[in-house]
Each structure stands twice: as C-alpha cells, then as structure tokens.
Amino acid sequence: MWTDRASRCAALWLLAAPAAAQEPLTAIDWLGATEGLPRTTALPQPDAAGATQGSPVQPNEPPVADRVETPEITSAPLDAPSAEAVGLLPVSVTGLPRTLWSASETRDLLPKLNRIEADYAAISALLNTLLLAEADPPATGSEGAPLLAARIERLMRDGALDPALALLDRSGLGAETLFDLWFDLALLTQTEDAACTELEAKPSLSEALAPRIFCAARAGDWQRASLALAAGRETGTLSPRDADLLERFLDPELSEGLPPLPPPTDPTPLQFRLFEGIGEPLSTNRLGRAFAATDLDGDQGWKAQLAAAERLARAGTLAPNRFLGIYTEREPAASGGIWDRVEALQRFDTALTARDPRSIAAALRRVWPEMRDAGLLSTFATLYGPDLAGLPLDGPAKRMAQHAGLLSEEYETIAATSAPAGDAARFLFAVARGTDPGTPPPDLPHGASVQAGFDGTAETPPRIKTLAEDGKLGEAILVTMLEFERGAAGDPGALSGALAAMRDLGLEDTARRAALELVVTALEAREARR
Template structure:
C-alpha cells in the first residue's frame, strides 16, 4: 500500500502545480491537458536499483583525469527540456543518459499502448519529464522524437509547451516548430523567426507561406516561381501555394495526398477545400477540438483524443454536454446517454441514475472510453445504495478509475471482480475460471523482472527499460502470458506500483474494439 499512497502524494503535487495561477512567463498555466498528469505514476528515487556501492579509501592513491565532453552553451538546457520536474514524477534526471538516442527514438516511435490507459499515462510522463538527454544526442534529435510522439498521440498542447521550453527557433527544431504552430493556427512566431534567420529552413514552401502571411506578395511570388523553375518544390506544393497566393486564378483542386504535410493541410483549408481529419493522423484531429468545424467533427475529435489520453475526461464531458443532439444513432446516442446520466446524477435519484448508467456504460464501451468515463463518475457512483448486478456494475466501473482501492471490500460473487479486488490491493489471487489471472498473480509475486531490464536501470537506462517493459506488457495483454508477467514484474520492481495495478485491472476488465 505504501507505493500507492506515495503516488497519491505525487499526484497531489502535480495537481497543485497546474491548478494555481502561474507567473505571467510560465507557459504551463495554459495547458488544460496537464491538469490530471501524472496521476498514475510514482517512481520513488530511493527504490531505484543502484550500481555497486563504492567503499573508497580515505586518500586516493592516484589521480585519473576524467573524459570531458564539450557541448555548446545552451544545448544541454534545450535537450533536457521538460514540463514535469523530478519532484513531481519521481523520475531521476539520469532517466535517459546511458541510452543511445537512436535506440530511444526507435522505441518511442514503435510503442503502441493505445489499448492500455495506464500505460498511456506512463508514456506521457516519460515524454514530458525533465531529464538530461542521452549522451549521444548532439543535435536535439531526442527532443524531436518526444515532440513527434506527442503529436502522433494528438497531444498538441503539451507538444507546443515542450517546444517552447526548448527554444524552438533553432535549425534542429524549426520544422517541428513550424508544423506545431500551423496546427495551432498561429504561424506568426515561427514565420518571424524565419524572416530573421532564413537559414532555419532549407524548404522553400515555409518561406513562401511566411512571406504571404506577412503580405510580402511580390517576394512570395518570386520565390515560388524560382523554386518551381529549379524543381525545388513538389508539384502539389506549387499548385497549393499558387492557389493561396492568387485564388482568382485557381480553378482546379489538386489531388489529396494520402498523408499530407501540415502545410499542405492548411493550404487545402485556405483555398476552401478543407480536408476531413477522420482519416488523417491524430495530430490533425487536434485541429477540430475547438469546434470551429462544427459539433460533430469536434465530438469525433474529442473521442479520438480522449481514447489515448490526449485530452482530459473533463474536456470530453464538456464537449458531450455543450449542445443538444439534433440527430440519433452512433455518436449521437452516446452523447444523449451521457447527458441523461449527468442529469440523473444531479437529481440524486438512485433509481434514475442506475437506469441511465446501464445505457450509458454500454454506449461508452462501444467507443473504448470506459476509463475516462469511470474517472469522471466513480466517486458519485460509489455513494449509491445498490445490490446484486447493479452493485457489480458500479464496482467494475470504479475499478477502472483512480478510486480502485476503495472497491476492494465490496461484496460480490463474481469471480472476475474478486480477482480484480485482489489486484486493487496489490495481492492478486488467481482463479482457474479467469484465464489471465495466473499471469497477473505471477507478475505480482515479487520476482520475475527480466534481468536485462534490471541491468539497464543500473546503467542509467531507466527510461529505455521502462519503454521496453511497457511494450512487453502490451504484447502480453494480447495473449502472451509470460510477457505480461515479466512486464508487470519489472514495473513493480522500479516503483511503478500504481501503474502495474491499473494496467492489470484494465487488462482484466476491458473489452477492446478496433477504433480509428
């Protein structure tokens, strides 16, 4: 229980950090997404496996000159940028130092924990942690990998804030800076930086766009003509930029690429041919969250982003309840059911609440949104008088929330819920009728953490080891019991008790469907 209590303390620190008014120059105060991060993670520094203790003599017998690494002033600060300091995450500054940057970049790019909300939360914490970069990182490639992963998840606000902390008007970061600013709908800052220092980008398209944005039409047109003449631009970029510069002469819409660049996406929008984001990568979905494109695209975007933890559950609920549905079927039924549930909860009528809960929970499961909805309503539901199947439903929902420990003593005859209750207190008891329970019990037995991952921790490769353990756990949840056991055992061995418990509960209780 100690690990969980410590995690609650750290969650409180994180909440306090992002809830009180910040100084005017502090960008964190504007990030609504971070309100509940990190609430599932604790890595007590005192529990990290340490390298062999050195018993040094009182007087050294010789002097050894250490190897000195030289780097430009300011580079370490940029590369170590983060939004969450060590006293909030519990992660050491040496999190990444011993790892190879190419290995970390590959691991971050490949990791897929979309089906596992607890692991998602851990991934965000790793991406946003303040920590020294790998010693092999000489050109900000690691911070680029972190920002790119945040964009892949659709977490646009944290990606923006992380870049701002890293001084993005730099040749190694400018492309990401430009793209993120375009997605935010405000390219003025990177364009001004590019006008001051054209060497920030070798690509002509941003220069032309920025000149046009600054109403330097002649310069933009001349640069476009020159770039087209020497073949320095893709035909699609030429066509879109021509339409952007002179809409009256533009009469043919170019074909839509399978994966447009961010600039192409915005140029299609500028010429009146906005691209639907539903079939595009999640980073584009974030542009619909404001609702400028209409409520339906905003709802689709909110669900898609909430599914991977890129927006908070409170923001999802706010979008669900912002208007009255004017249609039925699909997402509209889900919206209506959530609105009815919230109304019933405000009424305080247990019968009405339970009636609406059953319908709403079924709709939520169709969209793989059980965890954010459970997080929103578990405390209210646990206060309801209930018995039998109604009580079991409430228990199942609360076990998927941060309040999972409070469910441990509730009465039930359901075998799966009994296993879940034992996981909630960190003492899983397998049941022969619950297939995955044996692997979970073995993962919590106190042994079984892969030796190679433990060795990484001793070599200042903790972050790499956690990423590998997350991938192992996710693959184990898909049916590899040995991998699940090993992944859970390692997470617990480095103090990630809350993450291990919530992951095990989610593997046991969630029924996942393919979602876009």
C-alpha cells in the same frame, strides 16, 4: 530558360530577402563552399623589436576600420542542464531521477519510443510522464537535440499539441535547431505568426522552400512569393502538390475555375493549412491525431469537435473534464452513432446529479455499452467511477459500477471499502490493493498472468533487469511497456514479466492500473459478444 542551379538560387534569394530592400545575402549554399580555396596562413608574429616579419601591412597604411565590435560573450556553469533536458514535469512531480536517459544511447531510445502503441490508459499516462519529465539526455551526446525532437514528435503524433508546443518553447530551440518542428506545431495550433517572423528574418532556419513562400505571402509580399513559387516549380524544388496548393493560395481567383485538388492521405501540416486556406478543408477523420486536435476549437462544427474529443480521450491526451465539457455543450440534434452516445451520457449525468439509484441504474445500463463500444470506458470511469461507488445498485448495473470504480483513479480506496460482486471482482479487488490475488476464476481473461505478476511467481525479465542495473531506467521502462503490450496481445509470459518488472521498478500504480484495465476491458468485450 533558367538553368536548374540558377533557378534554385534565384528562388532561395527571393525568399531570403525581406519585404524591404537589404544588402545582398551570401547564404546561398554554393557561395559558401570552401573546396578549392587556398588554406589560410598564420598571422605574422612580431619579433623582439616589435616589427612583424613577412607582414603584408605597410607601417603607415591607414586603418581599414575605425572601430572594432566585440561580440557579447555569454557563460554558463559547466554542470548547467542542456536544453534537451527540458520538461514540463519536475522531478518532484514525476518521482523519476534526472538520470532517466543519461546512461542510454539515443539510437537505442528512439525506436522504442516510437513503437509503443499506448492503447491502454495506464500505459498512455506513463508514456506522457516520460515525455514531459525533466531529465538529462544521453551523456554521449548527439548533434542537435534528437531525443527532445522525438519527445515532441511523439506528443504531436498523439494529438497533445499544446504540451508539445510548450515543451519546445521552454527549450528555446524552436528558432534554432528544431525550427521545422516548431513550424509544424505552429501551423497546427494556428500560432504561425512568430515562426514566420523568425523565418523571414533568418531564412536559413529551414531548407524547405514552401514555408518561405507561405510566410512571404502572409507578410504581404505577394510578388516575392509568386516569383519564388515559379522558380520552385521550374526547378522541382517544390513538390507538385505544394506548388499547386501555393499557386491557389496566392491567386484565389485562378482557383475558382479549377476542379478541387485530390485530398492527400498523409498531408504535411502546411498542406493541411493550405487546403483550409483555399476553401477546401480536409476532414480529419482519416488523418492522424495531430490533425484531429485542430477540431477541438469547434470551428468545423460540433460533430467534428465530438469526434476529435473521442479520439484524443482514447489516446489519453485529452483531459476527461474537457471531454465532458464538449460532450455536454449542447443537446444532440440528430440520432444514431455518436449522437446516441452523447444523449446517453447526458442522461446519465443528469440522473447522477439527481442521486436517484433507480434512474442511475437505468441510465448506467444505457450509457455503459455506448462508452465500451467507443473505447471510452477509462474516460467515463475517471469522471464517474468514484461517484458510483457505494450506490445501492444490483445486477448488471452493480457490475458496471464496480468496473468503473476499478478503472478510476480511486481504484484502491474503492476496492478497500466495497464488497466485491462475484469471484472475478474479488480477484480484481485484491489486485487493486496490491496483494496476492490468489487463484483466478478459470474463465478470467489474463487471470493466470496477472496472478503471477502479483504473487511473486513471475520475475523481471533479464533484459529489463540489466538495463535497470546499468542505470538505464528510462530505457528499462520503455522495454517494460513494450513487453506489457506484447503480453496484452496474447503472450502470457510477457505479460506476467512486464507486471513484475513494473513493480520492481517502482511503478506499482501503473502495474495495478494496467492489470485492472486489461482484465476489465477483456471482460467487457466478452460481455458485448453475448
């Protein structure tokens, strides 16, 4: 029986060795320990005559090496941006300064970044801009790249796998300090070949044993993977779930006579892929959006693809045009639930193409409640809001069309060129134009708070103002987003203050769109209860 220490070392060595033989490695942690070793002494210095005093080297001793290899030295200007400043959106696109984060502390940013729910399209769009913006990290610095890692993890959490992977690739840190994050993303996007190649060449990239066993198996070294699995199970280095999954992955014949493994409620990306590899794929319905994004390729069927498209569209991480492409890919073969939504949208799309107002009105009255109940009004409005503007509609169809226009990207133009249908629409049209909306109708949800945010009555909260004055613009925006969400949940003062702060910080478009979405969503929810 191996001792725990010996077994662990054997498992690490097995996974450190490539498929072909190589020289013994010394990367095992306990071999590199320095405690108890003698301190080094300074090299002896030559005297005036050129002789060395106290040198252990004899004058005629043969050289110990016939050549000296000098490592390549690279240089960079002192003001060169760090890898953590990488982004997919340059300053010229975002309009945000490179100093967005530099005056803040990383420990202050990360909790705020994780707390934002981004349930509203305007907030989600602003959050994605912050996550993808080129901006210098906090000037105080931290070990590793914690802010970049948090940005990538948040993108992954929201199901934006491709942007997260692109951001990591551009940073160049995937094969260095952020390998585990790269490996997770690679597993979810089925691009793990490169990550496994890096791990096989440099096992110290990850302390976890399961990825090394997985990659060894993918490289065809089943014996090494099996021995490491046995050692990992013996010592407890592998979790029982990982050990069971890897055992079935390495020996499919063994798993044929075994009962299915119980599905985890919160699997790791590796566990997710291993379940798939042993023929027991996990349903993503109850898993995070990162897993739902794996269904977008359609391999698990059209219904799973549709469900994933809806979840990611609600999160603002799926482009509306791609959502439409998936929704109109084929005709629904069943009825009820998601199939009714698909059919309703397809019928509306056909009616809008024909440009017959009567058919459009009928199709709109059918599809609008379906999109509303599924939380997809913003996606629908982005696709169709501008086309609905100006059509000769009346009654409920006109209200739906105006709300779609207000939720679209062309909300300001639509508000400036259309006649509002009712007092609520008149108030919302003024908000869309960025003018004082006046007194809201008495029964308008959030009306008083929105009015205060746009008529100059509300002021930016002192905390947000102080952050902005201290140069902590990114942190001020995060706090503003959190205040908006608190206001949307029922705090009138927080809502009016957040809207005022957005406008003071130069986020006028976000302020208008967030206010419009909040009120329209509340109005539609009230309509649904009738």
